[in-house]
Amino acid sequence: MAKQKIAVVGAGLIGLSTAVYISESISKCSVTVISDKFTPNTTSDVAAGMLIPHTYQGIPIHQQKQLFRETFDYLFEINNSSEASDAGINLVSGWQIFKTIPDEVLPFWSDVVLGFRSMTEEELKKFPQHRFGQAFTTLKCDCPSYLLWLEKRLKGNGSQVYARRIEDLWELHSKYDVVVNCSGIGSRELMGDLEIYPVRGQVLKVDAPWVNHFIRDGDGLTYIYPGIHNVTLGGTRQKDNWNLSPDPRSSKDIFDRCCALEPSLQRAQDIKVRVGLRPSRLAVRLQKEILVHDGKKLPVVHNYGHGSGGFSVHRGTAKEAARLVGECIAALEGSSLKAKL
Ligand SMILES: Cc1cc2nc3c(=O)[nH]c(=O)nc-3n(C[C@H](O)[C@H](O)[C@H](O)COP(=O)(O)OP(=O)(O)OC[C@H]3O[C@@H](n4cnc5c(N)ncnc54)[C@H](O)[C@@H]3O)c2cc1C
Numbered sequence: 211m212a213k214q215k216i217a218v219v220g221a222g223l224i225g226l227s228t229a230v231y232i233s234e235s236i237s238k239c240s241v242t243v244i245s246d247k248f249t250p251n252t253t254s255d256v257a258a259g260m261l262i263p264h265t266y267q268g269i270p271i272h273q274q275k276q277l278f279r280e281t282f283d284y285l286f287e288i289n290n291s292s293e294a295s296d297a298g299i300n301l302v303s304g305w306q307i308f309k310t311i312p313d314e315v316l317p318f319w320s321d322v323v324l325g326f327r328s329m330t331e332e333e334l335k336k337f338p339q340h341r342f343g344q345a346f347t348t349l350k351c352d353c354p355s356y357l358l359w360l361e362k363r364l365k366g367n368g369s370q371v372y373a374r375r376i377e378d379l380w381e382l383h384s385k386y387d388v389v390v391n392c393s394g395i396g397s398r399e400l401m402g403d404l405e406i407y408p409v410r411g412q413v414l415k416v417d418a419p420w421v422n423h424f425i426r427d428g429d430g431l432t433y434i435y436p437g438i439h440n441v442t443l444g445g446t447r448q449k450d451n452w453n454l455s456p457d458p459r460s461s462k463d464i465f466d467r468c469c470a471l472e473p474s475l476q477r478a479q480d481i482k483v484r485v486g487l488r489p490s491r492l493a494v495r496l497q498k499e500i501l502v503h504d505g506k507k508l509p510v511v512h513n514y515g516h517g518s519g520g521f522s523v524h525r526g527t528a529k530e531a532a533r534l535v536g537e538c539i540a541a542l543e544g545s546s547l548k549a550k551l
């Protein structure tokens with residue numbers, strides 16, 4: 211039987227990781243990634259890349275935990291291999307601190323990260339404004355390195371990668387059997403999905419190599435995340451704001467908030483400002499859809515809407531998207547067999 215041709219739209223974290231999963235798990239297909247932007251110009255490049263889950267209101271907690279666990283285990287294996295530095299993956303320990311005791315003292319992901327415990331009184335002395343904290347070790351991606359590594363893996367296994375903007379998924383019908391839509395915030399226009407909205411995030415990427423412990427305020431607004439090449443200082447969360455230009459007042463506010471938690475950051479050098487639009491939705495859209503037009507059918511698998519947590523769940527959602535692609539291929543093969551009989 212001829213190989214089924216799969217087009218993946220989008221070359222951010224979700225498109226590339228989904229394309230890698232499909233190409234490495236389904237032998238009877240060829241994979242092509244088509245995207246208008248590539249690293250270093252995607253939202254995924256702006257992210258801090260920390261594996262700390264955000265809660266999706268529209269997904270049952272046990273499923274979110276499973277998506278996180280699959281992603282953590284996958285990246286932990288890379289971290290423990292000689293690929294770690296090429297892939298830009300490292301382990302990082304640190305603190306999530308709270309001004310008041312949170313409702314969830316033990317979050318659902320506490321037994322997936324490593325060594326989760328409450329902070330001691332001694333540790334909390336560093337943060338006089340905060341009353342409670344969680345200490346743990348998790349993984350961090352250097353996002354541009356990880357995206358390049360995924361792209362290299364894809365090209366290495368014979369997949370194709372093209373730069374092109376898609377206005378309508380039907381453009382792909384004549385050449386591809388199944389389309390996988392990983393266009394992130396682009397799905398608002400491409401699919402007319404009004405459930406997806408941007409949450410603007412501005413961060414600073416700074417040089418401060420002496421900072422090697424992460425600090426995250428539990429309010430989710432202020433964070434200091436040391437990575438392989440720089441430290442990410444955050445942030446902002448501005449719902450429905452599409453502005454990709456850096457705002458100098460936000461930069462000063464972020465810097466001041468981070469210095470209040472880690473005063474040594476006053477000496478940080480080489481400060482770069484980055485802005486990204488989190489593709490936010492009540493739940494990730496991880497679903498099969500058969501588009502029908504003029505009697506023709508186009509099987510589509512959607513995988514978009516990861517909001518603030520794409521890095522934390524990407525491998526899990528890639529696996530589920532690949533399973534749905536497998537179902538589409540089985541249905542196509544079944545119908546072509548029927549047509550021959
Ligand atoms: C400031 C900030 C910090 C973050 N920190 C973290 C973190 O620490 N941990 C975490 O888990 N998550 C974090 N995130 C969230 C994470 O970045 C996102 O969830 C993730 O990057 C989404 O990936 P994506 O591939 O869906 O989107 P994108 O990276 O936006 O990729 C979408 C792709 O689709 C392409 N595309 C769109 N429309 C079309 C079209 N019509 N035709 C062709 N191509 C198209 C785009 O060019 C792009 O290549 C952060 C986000 C921000 C903004």
Ligand SMILES: O=C([O-])CC(=O)C(=O)O
Pocket residue numbers: 258260262411426430433444445488517518519
């Ligand atoms: O909240 C965090 O710790 C980082 C993040 O995911 C974001 O800014 O979206």
